[in-house]
Amino acid sequence: RLFVRVLVITPWQVRIIQYDRAGALYSHLFDYHSDPNILIKFVVGLASAREADLGLDTSILWGTRDGRKTPGIIMTQDRITRLWSFYRMHKVMPFINSSGICDRGTRMWHVSDWEGRALVLKDAWSTEHMGPPEYVYLKKARGVQGVQQLVDYEDRAGQFNGEIRLIRPRATTDHLEAFTNKSFQRVVTVLYGAPIKAFTDELTFLMAMYDAVRAHCNLLKKGVLHCDISTGNILFGEPGKTLRPGSCGILIDLDYAVEYDHAAGPFMSTRAVGTAFYNSIILLRGLYARYKPAHDYIDDLESFYYILVELIFGRFSKTETGDCMSQWESDDAAWAASAKEWFLQRPLNLMDIPDFWSWECRWMMVAMHKFIGQLVMAKRAIVGDMESEWSLEAMAKLHEKRRWHYSIFSRMIWRVIRS
Secondary structure: OOOEEEEEEOOOEEEEEEEEOOEEEEOOOEEOOOOHHHHHHHHHHHOOOOHHHHOOOOOEEEEEEOOEEEEEEEEEEOOOOOOEEEEEEOOOOOOEEOOOOOOOOOEEEEEEOOOOOEEEEEEEEEEHHHOOOHHHHHHHOOOOOOEOOEEEEEEOOOOOOOEHHHHOOOOOOHHHHOOOOEEEEEEEEEOOOOEHHHOOOHHHHHHHHHHHHHHHHHHHHOOEEOOOOOHHHEEEOOOOOOOOOOOOEEEOOOOOOEEOOHHHOOOEOOOOOOOHHHOOHHHHHOOOOOOOEOOOHHHHHHHHHHHHHHHHHOOOOOOHHHHHHOOOOOOOHHHHHHHHHHHHHOOOOHHHOOOOOOHHHHHHHHHHHHHHHHHHHHHHHHHOOOOOOOOHHHHHHHHOOHHHHHHHHHHHHHHHHHO
16 A cells, blocks of 8 residues: 545544655544535545555555455566566565554565566665665666675656655645655565574574675675665575575665765765664764764674674573673663673673684684774774764775775685685
8 A cells, every 4th residue: 555545524524634654644624514515525535446546556466266365466667668577476465564654664575477486576665865765776786796686676756656745735834845755666686595593503604694795895896885784684595596605695675775985985974774783883873973974884894793793692692792782772872882882892702602603603703803893993083972073084094994804804704614
């Protein structure tokens, strides 16, 4: 459903309310006893035989059996050729269905094309202030090993029922303009395996992590920074296929990605995205700071390390580190940042790491803990408390070492894999 319109009727008055992905919009209360035509118009309008007028997405066609809804077909239309592509739904209900009114309205289905290839279809509403929609970055990521691959997409910006501003009536007062315009996009991508949390052995886990880090580096070379590194956004490779280096771990979900131009140098930004538990210390500290640095690759490398910490410490043993991690997803960003600072500033003891993991893996964590701690300190030394201007030139010099930073991080993982 793209929007919903309902009537609220009292014994004397009537009002129409519209719910869409920008919130709710309601009319004045009308006295239908003195003006019965207004009630008739409302009822006739809401009883339209055109499904599009009722807010239904006409590109989704359901099947029926014994009077019950069954999986049907979801279509995408090419904006240039106007030709339709058809995808068979596996189940009626999407496996992800965001129910919040004012959020992105993300819905995801398992589908297959007419050749039987297993795919994932995703619907979502994007906002202009968050940058280009996801398919723009997925197009740039075509051919990048270890990154989610785009099969098809549809952008309904500027079309009827494709933008909030075209769904809502023309503003008659100033307050009607106070909403966030959003546009509808649909993307179809390759189906991959389970999230990295579902690993069953050390080698599989580390190979997936290695591939995801390398994919992140290669994506950055294409001018795209992911900005939302989390366990939910790293999947194992395609089910049923022989997994080779480069395809064991797949980086998905470019909803919050940004264009990243190293030649333009670092800059400051008020944009705040990502999954709180994995957010970097500086992103958390700078949430309300005056001179907050823009999200960069160092923030994402720190997030990759937090994934390793979570899965290595949090799954098999009750540890002091595990207790500390419980504070990382605090609603208080400053408290979460302090907990992460406490963790990174103290040495990581080899014997603190659960003995499920190999000695090589444990040594990797000790070395990586030191490396990430030093990298965060180097960046923190540049930005300070972010309440006064800091040197963009100094940050640019730090960013010039990005290939070395990626190399150190990924080699630590690769040494354990080879052993």
